[in-house]
Amino acid sequence: MQLDGKVIKLGDNINTDLIISGRYKFQITDIKLLAEHIMEDLDPNFKDKIVPKATILVAGSNFGMGSSREQAPLVIKQAGIITVIAKNFARIFYRNSFNIGLPLIEADTSSISDIDELEIDLDKGIILNKTKKSTIKIKPLPVFMQKLISDGGVVEHFKKYGTLKIK
Numbered sequence: 030m031q032l033d034g035k036v037i038k039l040g041d042n043i044n045t046d047l048i049i050s051g052r053y054k055f056q057i058t059d060i061k062l063l064a065e066h067i068m069e070d071l072d073p074n075f076k077d078k079i080v081p082k083a084t085i086l087v088a089g090s091n092f093g094m095g096s097s098r099e100q101a102p103l104v105i106k107q108a109g110i111i112t113v114i115a116k117n118f119a120r121i122f123y124r125n126s127f128n129i130g131l132p133l134i135e136a137d138t139s140s141i142s143d144i145d146e147l148e149i150d151l152d153k154g155i156i157l158n159k160t161k162k163s164t165i166k167i168k169p170l171p172v173f174m175q176k177l178i179s180d181g182g183v184v185e186h187f188k189k190y191g192t193l194k195i196k
Contacts, residue, residue, distance in 0.1 A: 033146075039086065043093070089139075102129055113131070130182035151175055
């Protein structure tokens with residue numbers, strides 16, 4: 030599986046309340062409308078920087094910390110961000126993301142800059158920074174996780190195959 034896109038770079042400790050503010054949790058239930066408010070407490074114009082299906086979110090350590098708010102990975106995916114790369118992720122955020130088919134990649138992100146163009150090969154376990162002509166090794170995603178991502182998450186995979194077994 031290969032992912033290509035341009036980077037929006039964030040720092041460390043991006044919590045779920047920064048991804049989508051809790052003030053919208055009960056006001057807006059439509060995920061499309063909720064995604065309009067992605068990262069707005071961090072940057073009021075954040076959503077305007079996203080190029081759907083061509084944006085890669087890159088962060089430092091502890092991405093997705095905080096509450097287990099399921100809306101956080103949902104708004105990232107709905108906003109058109111194709112993957113998130115971080116040094117590490119909060120455990121519940123990690124699980125919620127793969128459940129909905131949002132790929133997360135753990136890697137050393139210190140050499141990646143805002144607007145770099147990346148090509149990610151999940152099979153080979155590498156990130157090619159096309160802007161800097163450098164390579165970053167990542168732990169390859171297991172085939173079953175790649176299958177869940179390509180199917181759109183656990184629920185969509187189950188709807189398609191009637192089982193969670195990966196064939």
